[in-house]
Amino acid sequence: xxxxxxxxHPEKTIVTQLRxxxxxxxxxxxxxxxxxxxxxxxxxxxxxxxxxxxxxxEAEGQLWRHVGKGTFMGSRPLDTFADIAALARRSxxxxxxxxxxxxxxxxxxxxxxxxxxxxxxxxxxxLARSRQAETWRQYEAWDTRLHRTIAEASQNTLxxxxxxxxxxxxxxxTWGRLRTEPVKPLPDHHSFxxxxxxxxxxxxRDIAAAAAGMRAHLQTVERKLLDxx
Amino acid sequence: xxxxxxxxHPEKTIVTQLRxxxxxxxxxxxxxxxxxxxxxxxxxxxxxxxxxxxxxxEAEGQLWRHVGKGTFMGSRPLDTFADIAALARRSxxxxxxxxxxxxxxxxxxxxxxxxxxxxxxxxxxxLARSRQAETWRQYEAWDTRLHRTIAEASQNTLxxxxxxxxxxxxxxxTWGRLRTEPVKPLPDHHSFxxxxxxxxxxxxRDIAAAAAGMRAHLQTVERKLLDxx
DNA sequence: ATATAAACCAAAACTCAATTGGTATCCAAC
DNA sequence: GTTGGATACCAATTGAGTTTTGGTTTATAT
Numbered sequence: 001x002x003x004x005x006x007x008x009h010p011e012k013t014i015v016t017q018l019r020x021x022x023x024x025x026x027x028x029x030x031x032x033x034x035x036x037x038x039x040x041x042x043x044x045x046x047x048x049x050x051x052x053x054x055x056x057x058e059a060e061g062q063l064w065r066h067v068g069k070g071t072f073m074g075s076r077p078l079d080t081f082a083d084i085a086a087l088a089r090r091s092x093x094x095x096x097x098x099x100x101x102x103x104x105x106x107x108x109x110x111x112x113x114x115x116x117x118x119x120x121x122x123x124x125x126x127l128a129r130s131r132q133a134e135t136w137r138q139y140e141a142w143d144t145r146l147h148r149t150i151a152e153a154s155q156n157t158l159x160x161x162x163x164x165x166x167x168x169x170x171x172x173x174t175w176g177r178l179r180t181e182p183v184k185p186l187p188d189h190h191s192f193x194x195x196x197x198x199x200x201x202x203x204x205r206d207i208a209a210a211a212a213g214m215r216a217h218l219q220t221v222e223r224k225l226l227d228x229x
Numbered sequence: 230x231x232x233x234x235x236x237x238h239p240e241k242t243i244v245t246q247l248r249x250x251x252x253x254x255x256x257x258x259x260x261x262x263x264x265x266x267x268x269x270x271x272x273x274x275x276x277x278x279x280x281x282x283x284x285x286x287e288a289e290g291q292l293w294r295h296v297g298k299g300t301f302m303g304s305r306p307l308d309t310f311a312d313i314a315a316l317a318r319r320s321x322x323x324x325x326x327x328x329x330x331x332x333x334x335x336x337x338x339x340x341x342x343x344x345x346x347x348x349x350x351x352x353x354x355x356l357a358r359s360r361q362a363e364t365w366r367q368y369e370a371w372d373t374r375l376h377r378t379i380a381e382a383s384q385n386t387l388x389x390x391x392x393x394x395x396x397x398x399x400x401x402x403t404w405g406r407l408r409t410e411p412v413k414p415l416p417d418h419h420s421f422x423x424x425x426x427x428x429x430x431x432x433x434r435d436i437a438a439a440a441a442g443m444r445a446h447l448q449t450v451e452r453k454l455l456d457x458x
Numbered sequence: 459a460t461a462t463a464a465a466c467c468a469a470a471a472c473t474c475a476a477t478t479g480g481t482a483t484c485c486a487a488c
Numbered sequence: 489g490t491t492g493g494a495t496a497c498c499a500a501t502t503g504a505g506t507t508t509t510g511g512t513t514t515a516t517a518t
Contacts (some may be wrong), residue, residue, distance in 0.1 A: 046493050051480085061358065061370070067479040068501025075370060091387040099387045102335040156399060158320040158328045162391050166478055169387060226364060264509055275462055280511085296510040297470025 011171045014045055014053040021074070031073040033063075044081045095168050097222040103166060105215040107151050107159055112202045112210035115153035123199045131192060137226075146195060153202065190220050243274055243282040249369065251401045261303040262292075315392065316403035326400050326451040332395060334444040335389055336380050341431045343440035344382035351378045360421060376426060379443075382431070419449055 021043060021176070025031060034042070040050040045069035054071065057063050111119070128144035133139035151163040188223035201209035235276065250272060256262060265273070269279040286292050293305035340348070355375035362368035373396070380392040423446040430438035 036480095039476085048493065054479095062375075065502085068477075069358060070478065070501095075374075086392045087387060088413065090392075094386045095385050098339070098385055099391065102339060103332065103391070106331040106335060108334060110327070114479060115500065156324050156327055158324045158332060158395070160329065160394060161316045161320075161398075162332070166391060166392060167385070169390075266509085276461065283510095294510060295470080296468070297508075299470095392501095395489065 014043070015056050017043060018050070018053045027073055031063075032070050033073065033079070035070060036134065077084045077097055079171060087165075091169060093225065094155065096166070097218065097225060098168075099166055101215060101218045101222065103163065104147065104150075104218060105161060106213040107154050108198060108202065108214040109207045109211035110156065110159065112205055112207040113138075114155040115150075115202050119149060119153035120203050123202070125154075127192075127195055130195070135165035143195075150198070150202070175200065190224075193222065218225075230355060235385035243272070244285050246272060247279070247282045247286070253328050256275075256302055259329065262302060264299060282439045284433065290310055313401055316394075317398045320402055321400060322402055322454065324403055325395070326447065326454060328446060329399075330447045330451065332392065333447060334440040336383050336392060337427060337431065337443040338436045338440035339385065340379045341434055341436040343384040344379075344416045344431050348378060348382035349428065349432050352382075352431070356421075356424055357446075359424070370422065372424075375428075379427070379431070419453075420446065423449065 022033065025033075029118045033039065036047055036050055036054070043050065045053075054063070055067070058065060061071050061075060063071055115123075123146060126142050126149060130139050130142035130146065133142060146158075147169070148163065151160050154160065194213065198210060198213040198217060201213050202209075215224040251262065262268065265276055265279055265283070269276040272279065274282075282296070283292070287294060290304060292300055292302050344352075345397075349399045355371050355378060359368050359371035359375065362371060375391065377389075377396070380389050383389065414453055423442065426443040427439060427446060430436075430442050
């Protein structure tokens with residue numbers, strides 16, 4: 001490989017120049033470096049060329065940029081927004097359903113491995129109570145508790161925590177949907193049979209059926225949701 | 230107990246009046262009712278007396294208030310922002326791996342549906358960079374970024390948020406084990422091929438292979454982890 | 459005594475201009 | 489014709505300043 005002339009790869013030169021400059025100056029704690037317009041003036045290069053150099057360093061993972069914030073050395077901090085409200089604001093009912101369909105069948109699968117008789121008993125109670133519900137509000141309370149009991153039965157505190165987070169977002173998200181349904185759940189409501197088959201599968205340690213049952217159940221819920229738009 | 234005269238408990242009257250008013254008007258979606266100053270004018274009572282009535286309803290749990298926000302019907306939305314530290318304290322590496330095996334294959338499956346060419350390109354870059362890594366630290370940075378890029382590609386901000394939460398717990402959990410491995414990842418490190426097959430599957434929209442590949446990968450990671458205890 | 463009105467406080471929301479990375483356009487240089 | 493530079497514009501973000509709101513205190517009147 002030949003040694004290139006000084007200006008054969010001018011962007012290379014600017015990258016080098018930029019590296020040197022970044023090595024000299026001491027950055028603030030957050031690693032933020034001067035805005036592009038300022039930096040281009042200091043280095044005596046056009047903003048276009050400076051950005052090319054920054055592109056290189058960004059591709060190398062040495063810095064990250066964001067409109068309105070600035071350019072920062074180091075790796076982009078993960079959005080550790082376990083903040084339910086923020087999540088709910090950015091999300092929507094469709095995303096919530098898709099996330100449920102991703103998570104809950106696998107949680108049910110895990111629960112089919114590890115559920116204790118006490119877990120099963122609580123699930124059975126939730127089933128019975130939900131059938132007796134006099135209002136949709138009551139029904140939803142027992143439905144929620146059933147799903148959470150399944151998550152508990154996975155014996156995995158982390159999975160349970162993630163499930164609770166998802167659930168909190170679900171409650172916080174603006175559904176916009178109206179209850180045009182009858183005042184109370186009808187005896188042939190699809191969820192009753194679906195819930196029971198899920199609990200049956202868990203009780204019989206049929207992990208595949210538990211996952212499949214939960215997936216089918218949530219897909220029905222999703223369909224009903226989208227039907228009434 | 231004596232029957233009190235009509236005005237012996239004036240606050241009782243105001244509570245009733247307030248209940249009636251709240252029953253009439255239709256509240257906005259968030260259940261927010263007019264500010265106290267406005268409400269007191271409408272009801273023709275002093276703000277002091279109105280506040281006493283609101284105190285009653287708040288004690289009954291029928292509404293909740295917050296300075297700067299307002300007064301809202303219903304129960305206060307619990308701001309259960311997932312506490313990463315608490316989760317990490319109760320959890321452990323085994324749970325983290327099981328949670329990853331539950332979530333990430335399904336996230337990869339979703340990503341195979343929705344990944345854009347830009348997503349694929351970033352995944353490829355992560356693959357290349359991880360191969361070039363000179364230290365385990367660098368390798369892990371690119372590995373983490375690859376997995377997060379896949380989660381981003383699912384186009385679901387909620388799933389991404391849950392993934393980030395899981396990741397934050399993963400970092401916070403005490404792993405105990407140290408890297409007794411060679412100083413840098415060897416070229417035949419199992420993850421390289423596994424990562425590539427996952428990205429290939431996503432690129433070819435092979436959703437089953439994406440999920441299976443991710444599951445196999447994480448199970449390998451789990452096995453390696455448990456091997457060295 | 460009790461209720462009222464007013465003033466004040468701090469938290470939150472809101473408004474609006476300035477900043478910043480990203481992008482398109484036009485123009486000069488070669 | 490291509491390249492690079494200057495300029496303008498865009499959308500996201502920030503930050504300062506103002507307004508709104510529930511909570512509290514104080515003075516006044518009945």
